[in-house]
Amino acid sequence: MHEVQGVVARGEGQPVSLETILVPDPERGEALVRVQACGVCHTDLHYREGGITDEFPFLLGHEAAGVVEAVGDGVTDVEPGDVVVLNWRAVCGQCRACKRGQPHLCFDTHNAHQPMTLADGTALTPALGIGAFAEKTLVAAGQCTKVDPAISPAAAGLLGCGVMAGFGAAVNTGGVTRGQSVAVIGCGGVGDGAIAGAALVGASPIIAVDTDPRKLEWAETMGATHTVDARGSDTVEAIRELTGGFGADVVIDAVGRPETFTQAFYARDLAGTAVLVGVPTPDMRLELPLIDVFSRGGAVRSSWYGDCLPERDFPMLVDLALQGRFPLESFVTEEIGIGDVESAFEKMHRGEVLRSVVVL
Numbered sequence: 001m002h003e004v005q006g007v008v009a010r011g012e013g014q015p016v017s018l019e020t021i022l023v024p025d026p027e028r029g030e031a032l033v034r035v036q037a038c039g040v041c042h043t044d045l046h047y048r049e050g051g052i053t054d055e056f057p058f059l060l061g062h063e064a065a066g067v068v069e070a071v072g073d074g075v076t077d078v079e080p081g082d083v084v085v086l087n088w089r090a091v092c093g094q095c096r097a098c099k100r101g102q103p104h105l106c107f108d109t110h111n112a113h114q115p116m117t118l119a120d121g122t123a124l125t126p127a128l129g130i131g132a133f134a135e136k137t138l139v140a141a142g143q144c145t146k147v148d149p150a151i152s153p154a155a156a157g158l159l160g161c162g163v164m165a166g167f168g169a170a171v172n173t174g175g176v177t178r179g180q181s182v183a184v185i186g187c188g189g190v191g192d193g194a195i196a197g198a199a200l201v202g203a204s205p206i207i208a209v210d211t212d213p214r215k216l217e218w219a220e221t222m223g224a225t226h227t228v229d230a231r232g233s234d235t236v237e238a239i240r241e242l243t244g245g246f247g248a249d250v251v252i253d254a255v256g257r258p259e260t261f262t263q264a265f266y267a268r269d270l271a272g273t274a275v276l277v278g279v280p281t282p283d284m285r286l287e288l289p290l291i292d293v294f295s296r297g298g299a300v301r302s303s304w305y306g307d308c309l310p311e312r313d314f315p316m317l318v319d320l321a322l323q324g325r326f327p328l329e330s331f332v333t334e335e336i337g338i339g340d341v342e343s344a345f346e347k348m349h350r351g352e353v354l355r356s357v358v359v360l
Contacts, residue, residue, distance in 0.1 A: 001025070002032070006116075006134030007341045008124065009058040012050035015342050016060060020119045023136050026072035030112045031141040033084065036153035038132040039063035040336075040344040040356040041161050041189070043279065047127050048345070051281055059116060059124040060341070061133030061358070062088060065157035068144060075141040083149040085318075086160050087310040088128035090142030104172070104309045110140035128161075133341055135360055145310040147318040154335055154357040155321065155328045158189070159314050161305075162355065163331055166193020167317065168306015169252050169277035171201060178202030180249040183239045183267055184224075186278055187215040189331060189355050191254035192222045193306075194277070196327055198250075199223025200320070207242050209235055212351045222327060239267040247272055256280040262288065270297055277303040335359045 006021040026032045038061040047058045068082045078084060091098055091106040098106050111129035116138055118124065124131065131137050147156055158164075166189065170176045174194075182198040184191045187210040198206045199222065208219035209228040216227040228238040240247050247269040253261045256278025264274040265288060293300070306313075321328035333353040336344055344356035 002136050004135035005338060006131065007060050007338060008118070009048040009056065009060055011056055012054070013048070016048060018339050021059060021124065021134060022117045022119060023134070023138050024114045024116070026070050026138060027114060028073040029075060029110070029141055030072040030114065030138055031068055031075060031078060031144050032070040032136060032138055033066040033086065033144065034069050034136050035064050035066040035132050035134060035360050037065050037157045037360065038358045039158045039160070039162065040341060040348060040358065042348065043161065044127055044133075045345050045348065046279070053125070055125040057118065057122065057124055059126045059131030059134060062086070062128040062130040063157050063161040064130065064132035064137075065147075065153040065160070066132070069136065071141060078141060078144045078146055082144070082146045084144040084146050085156050085310070085314050086130050086132060086139060087143050087145055087314070088130055088161070089305050089308070089310060090140045091309075104307050110142050112138045112140050114138060133338060133358060135338075145314040147315050148322060150322055151318045152329060154332050154359055156318060157357065158328065158331050158355060159317055162189035163193040163328065164308050164313060164317070165277055165303070165306045166190040166195075166254060167197035168308045168313065169254070169275050169303040170194040170197040170250065172307040173277070173301050173303035174250040174252060174273055174275045176201055176203050176250050179204065181205055181207075181243045181269070183207040183209060183248040183251045184219070184254060185209045185235065185252065185260050185264055186254035187212075187219040188254065190277055191252070192219055192331065192354065194252045194254060195219055195224050196222045200326055205242055207239055207248065209239070215351060218354055221330060235263045236267045243269065246270070249273070250275065252277060254278045258284055258286045261286060265300065268296065268298055273299045273301060275301050275303050277306070331355050332357050
């Protein structure tokens with residue numbers, strides 16, 4: 001048993017606390033990982049606010065990189081000393097999606113079966129089955145994706161959620177290819193991941209939409225060719241104007257609200273694709289005239305984790321970053337300590353950072 005410090009959310013809307021947690025040694029199919037860095041993602045804030053489940057207390061943190069310290073029986077893909085990015089989609093290889101060659105849609109993904117606990121034995125719910133705002137965490141071995149150790153842990157960890165979700169929404173789900181027009185609504189970490197992905201594959205124009213001028217400036221550094229300040233513009237009309245009056249081939253909603261998805265739907269060209277990657281809350285409802293869904297053609301798709309396959313996509317993006325072809329390091333706004341997560345949530349809420357990253 002390992003006694004470490006971790007960031008815990010004890011109740012809905014309560015400030016997080018740094019507490020002693022107990023992490024067991026790995027059993028069959030599990031891996032113990034010493035966390036090196038973990039990004040502060042909106043999903044962690046959603047957990048703290050009770051917006052995902054009510055299974056408090058939560059051990060927060062999921063966008064992480066680290067070093068494998070120990071593995072349980074039957075683990076062959078990783079070994080102690082491997083540098084890994086953690087993922088929350090450890091595919092089973094046996095479900096109907098995996099067997100038909102679509103493991104990115106796996107219906108039975110794995111997590112560690114042993115619980116991590118508070119010092120008094122209270123079981124913790126790890127965020128997205130990871131719980132990486134901690135010095136060590138226990139995961140299913142399939143949640144560890146080995147990457148080139150030359151990459152900065154602070155940057156690599158961001159592939160574990162936000163950057164991968166955005167990149168995948170554009171390239172995997174949206175199928176963006178060279179010469180296509182792309183618009184991205186919401187330019188935080190996920191939206192900028194989509195912009196960087198679209199730029200990598202040669203899309204043009206790439207239109208960034210947000211209400212925050214700072215985020216629009218960040219989007220330009222990631223590859224946006226045009227920006228739209230949604231405070232003073234009609235988003236749909238602005239996107240159409242920048243695409244010859246037609247609308248974009250692919251429009252990505254990285255916000256996840258009925259209003260922004262409606263904009264994405266109507267900002268597409270005829271037969272274009274609208275992709276939802278921003279995470280809505282359970283109470284949100286969408287209303288569209290069915291005749292518009294029919295007559296505009298194309299596709300309306302949701303992108304869960306960017307439809308990624310971690311063992312394929314994480315090493316590829318790390319390699320591209322090391323070659324200087326993908327701006328992974330640029331997503332890190334600041335590096336903070338493990339006791340600074342609550343203040344990082346406040347900065348994120350105010351739009352002051354693209355990503356704060358806890359470095360251990």
